[in-house]
Amino acid sequence: MRKHDERQMGALTAAGLALLLAGCSGWSFDPPLRGNPNVERFNVPRVQAAAPASPTTFAQALTTDYAGFAVALRDDHKDWADADYFARKGLAASRGEMVPPENNRNWLIPLEVPEQFRSELANGRARLVAAIEKGGAERLPLVAARAQVSYDCWVERMEDDWKNAINGPCRQQFLDALARLEGAPQGAAQPATGPGLGREYRVYFEFDRAEILPEAAQILQQVATSAKQDPKIGVVLVGKADRAGSDQYNMRLSQRRADAVRDALIRDGVPRDRIETRWVGEREPPVPTPDNVREPRNRVVEINLR
Numbered sequence: 001m002r003k004h005d006e007r008q009m010g011a012l013t014a015a016g017l018a019l020l021l022a023g024c025s026g027w028s029f030d031p032p033l034r035g036n037p038n039v040e041r042f043n044v045p046r047v048q049a050a051a052p053a054s055p056t057t058f059a060q061a062l063t064t065d066y067a068g069f070a071v072a073l074r075d076d077h078k079d080w081a082d083a084d085y086f087a088r089k090g091l092a093a094s095r096g097e098m099v100p101p102e103n104n105r106n107w108l109i110p111l112e113v114p115e116q117f118r119s120e121l122a123n124g125r126a127r128l129v130a131a132i133e134k135g136g137a138e139r140l141p142l143v144a145a146r147a148q149v150s151y152d153c154w155v156e157r158m159e160d161d162w163k164n165a166i167n168g169p170c171r172q173q174f175l176d177a178l179a180r181l182e183g184a185p186q187g188a189a190q191p192a193t194g195p196g197l198g199r200e201y202r203v204y205f206e207f208d209r210a211e212i213l214p215e216a217a218q219i220l221q222q223v224a225t226s227a228k229q230d231p232k233i234g235v236v237l238v239g240k241a242d243r244a245g246s247d248q249y250n251m252r253l254s255q256r257r258a259d260a261v262r263d264a265l266i267r268d269g270v271p272r273d274r275i276e277t278r279w280v281g282e283r284e285p286p287v288p289t290p291d292n293v294r295e296p297r298n299r300v301v302e303i304n305l306r
Helices: 002-023 039-051 060-073 079-095 117-133 142-166 167-185 214-229 246-269
Strands: 200-204 234-240 275-279 301-304
Touching: 039 060, 039 079, 060 079, 060 142, 117 142, 117 167, 142 200, 142 275, 167 214, 200 214, 214 246, 214 301, 234 246, 246 275, 246 301
Parallel strands: 234 275
Antiparallel strands: 200 301, 234 301
């Protein structure tokens, strides 16, 4: 019952968000005045506590990704007001409230003339909204959340540091996630023979370790069950690491993590030839951070069923 309720809440949240976005294209998260640095020390820990380590619904993934973004703003940029603001967006998502992507008109984005930065942001938001309205949050809930939070990160960074943000990691991560949302087949939503089809799962690791944690067992069992029920399903694994340590070391560490997940799936009965494994080290972090930052959400293997 609980899992059913979570799936139902995720679907309702995504459907409601699509309606909200379609009808209120100029709306930004309430209140229009952004975060309060005096209460950041309460709200960031609250959203961290509310964020599931292995989200499965759009609302859960928004909570987790906004929590990671809020922590990065607090620890890396010392921007306590924006950290509080995005922490409260994550808390709202955890309660099942409608949380749309940012409207760039509520942010101090420079150089519309001649660079047209606001137009570029508005076009990106329109594409994201369209992808959500077409069911992207149901088909690929974690990817949809990644796209939305990365978009918000891009907007926020454009106000603070547009010279680096215009081609920075938040923009690139948004475009990558959006491309996956827009390219997903329209009929890929949850057939009865393949629970989880079209979903991305995440398996997290301890710092500098590649051993599968006990809490990952249920996730891997879900992946294995889906793959075994439909021989057409392929499993794509992407190993990642945070930015503590050297690039070369983190590349090897992310490979070990991807191999550990692959071997666990094989033990659970998934044929080896249906598992594609790659690793990217610290080069595609889910939560962009400066170098040498320990970020738990970047110590992950992302699993996609195709």
